[in-house]
Amino acid sequence: MSNTPFSQTVWSTLSAINVSEHVEKKGNLSYLSWSWAWQTLMDNYPCSKYEFGENTVYPDGSVEVNCTVTVIRDTGTEHVARSMWLPVMDNRNHAICHPNARQISDTKMRCLVKCIAIHGLGLYIYAGEDLPQVEAEELRKPLTSDQVDNVLQLLEATDTDYDQFIRHFKIVSLSEMTAGQYQNALSILEKKMQKLAEERQAEATSESN
Numbered sequence: 001m002s003n004t005p006f007s008q009t010v011w012s013t014l015s016a017i018n019v020s021e022h023v024e025k026k027g028n029l030s031y032l033s034w035s036w037a038w039q040t041l042m043d044n045y046p047c048s049k050y051e052f053g054e055n056t057v058y059p060d061g062s063v064e065v066n067c068t069v070t071v072i073r074d075t076g077t078e079h080v081a082r083s084m085w086l087p088v089m090d091n092r093n094h095a096i097c098h099p100n101a102r103q104i105s106d107t108k109m110r111c112l113v114k115c116i117a118i119h120g121l122g123l124y125i126y127a128g129e130d131l132p133q134v135e136a137e138e139l140r141k142p143l144t145s146d147q148v149d150n151v152l153q154l155l156e157a158t159d160t161d162y163d164q165f166i167r168h169f170k171i172v173s174l175s176e177m178t179a180g181q182y183q184n185a186l187s188i189l190e191k192k193m194q195k196l197a198e199e200r201q202a203e204a205t206s207e208s209n
Helices: 006-015 034-044 101-118 136-140 145-157 162-168 179-208
Strands: 023-026 029-032 049-052 063-072 079-087
Touching: 006 034, 006 079, 029 034, 029 101, 034 101, 034 179, 049 101, 063 101, 079 101, 145 179
Parallel strands: none
Antiparallel strands: 023 029, 049 063, 063 079
């Protein structure tokens, strides 16, 4: 078993993912789609969960929301929780006094994304960077032949459709997959393999009964 702390594993995994293609613009502000951010977290750590706390209402009527995201290892033996807060703001980053329900709801989802970023996913966006701290050249490196073979074997073992899989990564073939995408691909396929193994075990147990 690795001696690497789980929090470091989470950080290394999520901070290496290039989220730039999923950034949305609203005025001068950049947003990462909450649905994509949550999907990506689930692809890597499907047992994770989030929770919103009570809103803080200030004397001027402005409101601050808060969120805690707990990333959990599949086995449930390890987890790391981080919290973040965010005021309800307009598109100029000014606090809104007496915000309506829609404004509060939208801010909660932005806060969720910001909290996931504290675990590593897309944090570089908040620092005004274009790429993660991992060097861009490393992220763009093509896969080795052994890595391509590894992905192909996992695709076959999990009965995953090749064309659908490469479309997920917006590439034409595995030869276009980058090192930055490789770890994410491995995580998705290995978790699918584990799920299939659990389902087969459950079926075998059911038949034996």
